[in-house]
Every structure is written in structure tokens, then in C-alpha cells.
Amino acid sequence: MSVLIFIDQSEGHVKKASFEALSYGSKIAEQLGTSAEGVVLGTTNEDLSALGKYGVKKIHQVKQDSLNHLDAQVFAKVIAEVAKSTGANCVVFSNNVDGKAIAPRLAALLSAGYVSGVIALPDTKNGFVVKKNVFSGKAFANIAINSDIKVIALNPNSFTVSETGGTAEVVEANVKANAPRVKVTATNKVKGEIPLSEAELVVSGGRGLKGPENWGMIEELAKLLGAATACSRAVADAHWRPHHEHVGQTGLAIAPNLYMAIGISGAIQHLAGVNRSKVIVVINKDPEAPFFKAADYGIVGDAFEVVPKMIQAVKKLKGVA
Amino acid sequence: MKILVCISKTPDTTAKIAFTDNNTKFAEAGVQWIINPYDEWYALVRAIELKEKDASTIVHLINVGGADAEPIIRKALALGGDESFRVNTNPTDSYTVATQIAAVAKTNGYDLILTGKETIDYNGSSVGGMVAELLDMPYVSLATKFDLNGNKATINREIEGGEETCEADLPLVVSCQKGVAEARIPNMRGIMAARTKPLKVIEPVAANALTSVVNFELPAPKAGVKLVPADQPEELIRLLHEEARII
Numbered sequence: 001m002s003v004l005i006f007i008d009q010s011e012g013h014v015k016k017a018s019f020e021a022l023s024y025g026s027k028i029a030e031q032l033g034t035s036a037e038g039v040v041l042g043t044t045n046e047d048l049s050a051l052g053k054y055g056v057k058k059i060h061q062v063k064q065d066s067l068n069h070l071d072a073q074v075f076a077k078v079i080a081e082v083a084k085s086t087g088a089n090c091v092v093f094s095n096n097v098d099g100k101a102i103a104p105r106l107a108a109l110l111s112a113g114y115v116s117g118v119i120a121l122p123d124t125k126n127g128f129v130v131k132k133n134v135f136s137g138k139a140f141a142n143i144a145i146n147s148d149i150k151v152i153a154l155n156p157n158s159f160t161v162s163e164t165g166g167t168a169e170v171v172e173a174n175v176k177a178n179a180p181r182v183k184v185t186a187t188n189k190v191k192g193e194i195p196l197s198e199a200e201l202v203v204s205g206g207r208g209l210k211g212p213e214n215w216g217m218i219e220e221l222a223k224l225l226g227a228a229t230a231c232s233r234a235v236a237d238a239h240w241r242p243h244h245e246h247v248g249q250t251g252l253a254i255a256p257n258l259y260m261a262i263g264i265s266g267a268i269q270h271l272a273g274v275n276r277s278k279v280i281v282v283i284n285k286d287p288e289a290p291f292f293k294a295a296d297y298g299i300v301g302d303a304f305e306v307v308p309k310m311i312q313a314v315k316k317l318k319g320v321a
Numbered sequence: 322m323k324i325l326v327c328i329s330k331t332p333d334t335t336a337k338i339a340f341t342d343n344n345t346k347f348a349e350a351g352v353q354w355i356i357n358p359y360d361e362w363y364a365l366v367r368a369i370e371l372k373e374k375d376a377s378t379i380v381h382l383i384n385v386g387g388a389d390a391e392p393i394i395r396k397a398l399a400l401g402g403d404e405s406f407r408v409n410t411n412p413t414d415s416y417t418v419a420t421q422i423a424a425v426a427k428t429n430g431y432d433l434i435l436t437g438k439e440t441i442d443y444n445g446s447s448v449g450g451m452v453a454e455l456l457d458m459p460y461v462s463l464a465t466k467f468d469l470n471g472n473k474a475t476i477n478r479e480i481e482g483g484e485e486t487c488e489a490d491l492p493l494v495v496s497c498q499k500g501v502a503e504a505r506i507p508n509m510r511g512i513m514a515a516r517t518k519p520l521k522v523i524e525p526v527a528a529n530a531l532t533s534v535v536n537f538e539l540p541a542p543k544a545g546v547k548l549v550p551a552d553q554p555e556e557l558i559r560l561l562h563e564e565a566r567i568i
Contacts, residue, residue, distance in 0.1 A: 010481065069487075072450060072460045095446075097479055100438075101462040104450030108419065113531030114451075117444050129535055136441050138338040142535040181459040185475075186486040195482030201568065225568055236499075243465065243499050244479070249334055249441055250358050251499065258567045269334045275540070279565050281557070282546070292546050297560060301551025313555035317562060 003029040003036045004088035005056065006079060008098050011068075012045040016198050017094035017156045019054055024121070024159045025092035026055025031124050032090070038168065039082045041075060041177075042067035052168030054161065060086070060173040070098055071180035076105035081175045083110065088149070095153035096197060103153045113145035116153040119276075136249045136272035156197060157255040158276070196245065199228035201258045202277075204247065206232040208263020208284060208303055212240035217307045218262065224314045230254070232264045248273035263303045266291025283307070322378040322469075324368045325431040327422055327449070328397050328405075329357040329412075330390045331442045340537045347442075347537070356393045359437025361400070362504035363497035367467055368435055369401035370502060379403050383425055385410060385418045391520065399507035399515035410525035413533070415443075419451030420528035426456055432491040433474075438463050438498040446496070453494035461489060465500030 005025035008015045022038060029036035038059040040048060048059050060082050067078070079102065083091055091106060093099035095116050107114030115130050119140070123129040127144050130152055134141045145152075196202065203222040205215060215229075222229045229245060236246035247254055249272040259277035263284060264270060271294050274280065282295040285302045292298050299306050314320075332338075333353040341348045356365070365382070372378040382397050382405035384390045394405050408421040426434060434453075439446035446462070453460035465484055466477035472491050477484045479498070507515075549557040561568045 015481065069485075072462065073453065073458075076454065097463055097481060100446045101450060101460065104415070104419075104445075104447035105454040105460060107447070107531075108416065108451040108454035111531070114415065114445075114447055115532060116446055131538075132444075134443055134537070135332075135338045136444060138540075139340075140538040140540070141443075142538070144533050144535050145531065146533060147531040182461055182487050182489045184485050184487045187480070187483070188485065189480065189483035193482060197481055244483070246499065250362075253444075258561070258565075272334075279561070279567055281561070292548075294543060295546040296543070296565070297549065297557060298546045299549050299551055299554060299557060301554075306551060306554045309554040310558060313558040314568070316555075317558060317568075 001032070001034050002086050002088050003032070003034060003090045003092060004083050004086055005036060005038045005092045006099070006102070007038045007040045007051065007059065008094055008096065009040060009042060009044055012043065014044070014046055014051065015094070015096065017096045019161045020156065020159045021092050021094045021154050022051060022054035022056055023162045024154050027121055028090060028092065029055070031121065037086055039079055039173070041078060048170045049167045052166040053163045055164050056168045059168045059170045061170060062173045062175050062177065064177050066180055067177055069180065069184040070101060071182040072101040072105050074178050074180050075102045076109055078175050078177050079106055080109050082173055085173070090150045090152070093151070093153040095155045099153045103151055107151040110149050110151070111147065112149035112151045113147040114151040115143050115145060118152050118154050119158040133276065137253055137275050138272055155255065157200070194226070194228040196228045196230055196247070196252055196254060199254070199256050201225050201227035202230050202254060202256045203227045203260045203262065204230035204232070204264060205235065205262050206264030207234045215241070217311065221307060221311050221314065224311065224318060224320065227258070232270055261291055262307060264291060265289045266294060322371070322375060322433070323381065323429070323431045324371065324378060324433045324435065325381050325383055325426055325429070326360065326365045326368050326402065327434065327436040328360050328365070328382050328384045328394065329437070329440045330354050330384065330386055330393050331357045331440050334358065334441060338539070344536045344538065345534065354389070354393060356397055357437050357440045359439060359498060361397065363499065363501040364435035364437050365397055365400055365402065366502035366505050367497060371469060372401065381406065381429065381431070383408065383422055385412045385421045387411065394520055395515050396507060398518045398520070399511040400505060401511060402518070404519040404521065407520060407522050408525050409522050413530040415445045415447040415451060416531045417528040419448045419455060421525050422448065422452050423455035424526045425523070426452065434458070434494045436494070436496045438496045449494050449496040456494070458492050458494050459489050460494045461487060462496045464495050464497050467495060467497065467501050
């Protein structure tokens with residue numbers, strides 16, 4: 001009996017979402033009075049033993065170059081082998097792009113109950129009940145997993161990373177991966193930008209900005225804050241901004257520490273994608289904009305006057321000339 | 322070429338979210354039901370586009386649910402599906418739904434199975450992956466572009482901060498999102514034709530739900546917005562720095 005945590009890596013680096021999954025999985029192990037172990041697929045160029053600070057005692061690495069690109073079928077099979085060898089009865093993923101691809105396959109392979117989008121530790125006093133987001137962030141559901149093995153995917157930015165110290169023992173797992181049937185031929189990553197799904201701070205613009213030529217101030221403010229940029233559906237549909245910046249019910253759902261909405265009225269579909277943000281700031285010239293009802297801080301004013309002044313204030317705060 | 326598109330019934334995106342029976346059931350009164358947007362706008366429309374390019378393509382639809390799903394199935398047929406299956410059972414959890422879809426897919430044999438990236442009610446993002454596993458097919462999730470050349474699919478999929486292009490041979494399961502296709506509106510001819518297209522009701526295979534809903538909760542209401550005068554944006558920055566401590 002143990003908890004197994006999938007450690008997600010890209011280009012040899014462990015993703016931030018995995019630190020949360022490791023902390024979360026270790027806490028579950030504590031609750032169940034068992035141990036937490038990690039599994040990494042592919043080759044890495046980081047000291048994996050340092051991940052022990054998140055509470056895992058042992059990390060199983062399956063070092064094969066073919067595992068540096070995702071084929072969910074191959075990954076699920078390998079993780080299932082490791083889960084069997086460690087006697088895992090709970091497997092934890094981050095509910096990120098890779099988790100969404102692999103975890104449901106693994107669950108079906110192990111005939112395990114699967115819950116994704118989990119936001120809190122399970123209630124294990126009586127069974128195994130997890131809380132997840134439903135209705136695109138408009139409600140929560142408590143779901144009981146009734147199978148022997150449980151697979152859960154933790155929403156990014158919903159569990160605070162805790163460091164308990166210690167190092168993990170890293171062992172090479174003797175598992176042979178099948179040849180991938182999905183071959184990655186090209187990667188197109190926006191260099192230097194913070195991925196929206198991992199961003200702690202987000203500055204977002206809407207139709208109120210009138211056109212793509214006015215995004216300079218949004219980008220400048222975001223850069224000064226170390227924030228990612230996002231946009232509303234109307235903006236993505238008009239091709240003012242790329243699709244991957246669209247947040248909302250039919251775009252990306254995010255939960256950063258700060259979501260700053262500039263010139264976005266706050267339609268219910270947009271709110272569904274951002275209402276789990278810890279602090280929401282709304283800047284809109286319409287005092288009746290529905291977004292103000294969901295906001296923590298707000299300015300009723302013209303973005304073209306307010307944002308440049310905010311940029312000056314942030315520069316002053318950060319000591320930038 | 323035979324394509325199966327998985328269709329889920331969800332509340333409209335503007336539906337009021339409330340619960341009844343001691344917060345154990347979604348309050349359905351007055352709710353408008355739609356085809357899950359990701360299933361309709363991207364998976365279904367892309368399947369129809371492939372059929373328009375190659376007239377020998379057959380597009381089947383599948384829904385796991387009660388008779389109340391038939392209006393949305395008819396709409397999907399009006400958009401261009403050839404025929405539809407409705408597996409007559411309650412979609413209790415993603416595993417039971419995937420089991421039903423996999424059983425129908427096994428019987429009929431498909432080259433391509435398309436789903437939306439997730440439903441907008443349970444946000445599971447899990448049925449596609451489970452179906453792929455149950456059928457031992459490769460799975461590409463969160464596709465933003467999908468092209469076919471003979472037996473080979475070229476797919477763009479989301480990664481953190483960008484996209485990657487990948488290739489896989491059919492048969493294949495793909496979950497679709499924005500970029501794969503553009504939403505359409507059914508035309509009158511399609512609506513008329515949909516009335517007589519086959520909608521086959523089949524009984525479910527045995528499947529045990531592995532999860533169950535205990536209850537639902539609504540988020541606590543916000544305390545209220547703190548407004549800063551428009552001529553003092555520096556005060557907002559100060560509050561975010563000193564009070565909220567997030568910048």
C-alpha cells in the first residue's frame with residue numbers, strides 16, 4: 001500500500017505543477033499512514049533526489065529517450081507497471097495537459113475510479129471522498145471513489161506546496177516501454193513567455209481595448225509584474241490575440257493568485273474560467289459591468305488612462321526607471 | 322472511413338447552477354440543454370468537414386443517456402451526422418460512459434473516435450482517454466488542429482505555453498478543442514433530413530460505476546469589491562502589494 005505520484009517533466013525539467021502534486025500526494029500518504037513515492041518517465045537533467053523535500057521517500061525513474069515525448073498509451077502502461085510493483089493504491093497526477101492525457105487511460109487500465117480537477121485533500125475518515133470543480137468553476141462536487149485503487153488529478157494552483165526537507169532515493173525502474181505510436185514531429189513553444197496554465201499572476205484584456213494595436217500596455221504591465229497575458233473569447237475570436245490566451249468556460253480555466261481583467265465586462269462564461277483566482281482586479285469604464293460583482297479590487301475608469309498610470313506605479317514599486 | 326463522435330448533453334453555458342435534494346442533485350427545472358460545446362463545435366464539425374472532403378466517410382454519433390437527450394442528438398444529426406446511437410442508461414460516471422462507448426465501437430469498428438476536450442458540467446476530460454484504453458488505441462488529447470492524409474493523422478495538441486505537432490496512424494481517439502474547427506449552425510435542409518435519420522436506442526452493457534457523487538457545494542459569495550478612484554491607480558498597486566500581498 002502506498003501513494004504514487006506522477007512527476008511530469010518537459011525537456012528534462014520537472015514542471016511546477018508536479019511540486020504541488022508531490023506535496024499533495026505526500027499529505028495523502030500521511031493521512032493514510034503509508035509512504036509516498038514518485039515516478040518520472042524519460043531522461044532529466046535535474047537532481048531528482050532533491051524532490052524529497054516535498055515528502056517523497058523514493059523516486060522511480062524509467063530512463064528511456066522514447067519517453068521524452070508523450071504517448072499517453074505508452075506512459076499509462078509504464079506507470080501501471082510501476083504502480084503494481086510499488087503496490088500503489090492511490091496514483092496522483094497534476095490535472096495539466098499530460099495528466100489529462102495519461103490519468104484516464106491509467107484508470108481504465110487499472111479499473112480504478114478516477115476523479116480529475118481535484119482541489120483539496122481527500123476525506124479518508126469514511127471511505128475516500130475528494131472535492132472537485134464542476135460546472136466550469138461555478139460549483140464543487142464531493143465525489144466518493146469506491147474502487148480499491150484510486151486515481152486523482154490535482155488542479156494546478158489549488159494546493160500549496162510544502163517543503164518538509166529530506167532527500168529521496170532515486171532508483172531506475174526496470175520497465176520496458178513500448179514503442180510510441182504517437183510521434184512528435186515539431187514543438188512550437190512561445191519562448192520567454194510564462195505559460196498561462198502555470199502563471200501565478202495574469203493580466204487579461206477584453207474588447208474594451210478596442211484593437212490588437214493597443215495590447216502594448218497590457219504586455220508591458222504583465223512583463224513588469226512577471227505575469228502571463230490572457231484575453232476574453234471575443235478577443236481570441238477576432239484574432240486580436242492567439243487562441244491559447246483565451247480564458248473562460250470554453251477556453252482555458254485558470255486559478256492564478258492574481259487575475260487582472262482590463263476592459264472585460266465579465267460574462268458568466270468568462271467568469272467560469274477565472275473565478276477560482278485568489279484575487280480578482282477589474283478595470284472597466286462601465287460601473288455596471290458584471291465583473292465588479294466577482295472582483296476583490298476595482299477601478300471604474302478608462303483603461304487607456306488608468307493602465308499607463310499603473311505601469312508607472314509598478315515601475316516605482318519595483319525600482320525600475 | 323468510419324468516424325464516431327461522442328456527444329454529451331450539458332446545461333447551457335448561461336444556465337443557473339443550483340442543486341436540490343439536499344444538494345445531491347443538479348436543479349434541472351428551467352434549464353436549457355445543449356450539446357456539450359466542445360463535442361459540437363470542434364469534434365462534430367471536424368468530422369463533418371472530413372465527410373465533405375471525402376463523401377465515402379460515415380459519421381456516427383453516440384450519446385450515453387436517457388430519452389431526454391434525443392433533442393440534442395437530433396440537432397447533431399441536423400449538423401450532418403449520418404446516424405446516431407443512444408445507449409439507454411444514466412451516465413453515472415466517466416468509466417461507465419466510456420465502457421458503453423467502447424462496447425458500441427467494438428461492435429461497429431471505427432477508424433477515428435472524436436470527443437470534445439471535456440464536458441462543461443463535470444469537466445472530467447476523461448472519457449476519451451478511457452475509451453482509447455478500453456479499445457487499445459492511441460489517444461491524442463487537447464487537439465487544436467486535426468488533418469488526415471489517408472491513414473495518417475497529423476495533429477497539433479496543446480502543451481504548456483504552446484503547441485506540438487504529432488503524427489499517428491488510424492485507428493485513433495482524439496479529444497478536440499478550439500482551433501480544430503469553427504462552430505456551425507444547422508440549416509433547414511439539415512434539420513429536415515435529421516428527422517428521418519436513424520437514431521438507434523441500444524441497451525447498455527454491464528458496467529459498474531467506480532465513483533459516486535456525495536453532494537454538491539456552491540462557492541461562498543465574494544465579500545464585495547473594494548473600489549479605488551480612477552485617478553489614483555497607484556493606490557490600487559499599493560493595495561495589491563501591501564494588503565493582498567500578491568505583487
